[in-house]
Amino acid sequence: MRGSLWQLGQSITRRLAHGDKKAVARRCFASEAELKKTVFHDFHVAHGGKMVPFAGWSMPIQYKDSIMDSTINCRQNGSLFDVSHMCGLSLKGKDAVPFLEKLVIADVAGLAPGTGTLTVFTNEKGGAIDDSVITKVTDDHIYLVVNAGCRDKDLAHIEEHMKAFKAKGGDVSWHIHDERSLLALQGPLAAPVLQHLTKEDLSKLFFGEFRVLDINGSQCFLTRTGYTGEDGFEISVPSEHGLDLAKAILEKSEGKVRLTGLGARDSLRLEAGLCLYGNDMEQHITPIEAGLTWAIGKRRRAEGGFLGADVILKQLEEGPKIRRVGFFSSGPPPRSHSEIQDEGGNNIGEITSGGFSPCLQKNIAMGYVKSGLHKAGTKVKIIIRGKPNEGVLTKMPFVPTKYYKPS
């Protein structure tokens, strides 16, 4: 029998590295001794964390709680995730906004200071280089977080374009926050627990908003966001204070907020219908195809100005050829690369993520099908180990989101 959690970690790492052929070889052959460690590594191990290689890091995929229980507990109480492997950086300068707008599809200029959004870095063909949460701190300071598996190529991409931009007189510089660590506190208890640790009134911080504030005695970057579909926060904390903060959060929740690993995090984001870069989004998939048209600001649809704009704006006008959709199915859980057929046995697409939903207690998946065949309720066959299984298209999210928004 094959397929331990360790192998699962390898599988995720390889998939994340899929878009960069040079990186694949390096990552596949990296020994565990060469894996990077977050400041929480020993804390994870002491709390029963099962550590696996993930994007060059040693990360906890699971703790004592099962992945099933961890996923359910996040939605009922809360979860604390170490996401320090993700890369945080700041862009500063008078021209930081116009610079970033060349690289992403978001209307950065239109963001109010102190607010952020999910966006996509595009390549010249309109495909996704990475997805990222960007926040405008001030008109001359952008804070953003990119995926761990994409860090090297993202930084190379930004640096290349920054050189060209500065050569033309643009005012922009950057700082990579490697001196900080990132925690994600998610779930219904996230806000009440975190409120105990800061004097600022968190009820006035809404989904997508950002503050620099004191939490548990250290200066943190706080964004009300997450990748679980729940209300919650991502907290960038000075690394030397990270452990104290993690312990304080767990202590204040009296055991209800649980340390939670990447396995449950993947279940949560899938239930929330969110893309995993490397699975559901890649260099050859545009934001339109991925169902992220909403992330292209109105002004940007009119003006373009980002890499690959010609391809993307054409897709906006004519419609894409493929679309990301959700599925329910019977039989074995679908996994990445399972073929999708119509009821007549014709190939119409491919699964990109799938598994068993702990909250729904049934199989869920997402993937791409040909446009025109993407209507919710459409019946399909999902081919797993050569056998067809009944499936049906559905809208996403599978589990309703609970973002904290003004009512």
Add this chain to the structure above:
Amino acid sequence: MKSSSYCFSDILSLQRNNNQNSREKRRCRQTQSLMALRMWASSTANALKVSSTSRPHLLHPFSFSRCLSSVLDGLKYADSHEWVKHEGSVATIGITDHAQDHLGEVVYVELPESGGTVTQKSGFGAVESVKATSDINSPISGEIVEVNKKLTETPGLVNSSPYEDGWMIKVKPSDPSELDSLMGPKEYTKFCEEEDASH
């Protein structure tokens, strides 16, 4: 001391009032579960910065020095983590406790039909957990004479009872001497420890 998630599966099993376990096995598992509970309480107490002695009811003495996935006498084991029990003309096959521990909760078991054949070291089915898919290889060759249909409705039996109710197929061996190439319980226990240590 390392806790395995098997113990938590067992806690879940106890919570579900699984009466199918034998009395002897239940006693063993209850002990393991209490050990897991104590470790969990101690871990939580550490996070909460309170003394674990505030939970005296959990501090019973135990004879076990380590909490290991169980390995039974009388079975043979494959290096791909299946077990086989040969009785008379039929051999029963399933995956080990160590295997289900690493898999996590099993949500689907795919098995072949009766009447088919299996070949030593070749796959005959698959186990799906929340996060992973694993092939199941047969430890021996032969004809499939029975399949555990209960696993279709209750795949969690593989977690709660890997050596009994969670059995998968029964095979009429075509070459009983193939059993000689498999590991005994002591050898398999050592194999698992070495495998875990190397990951």
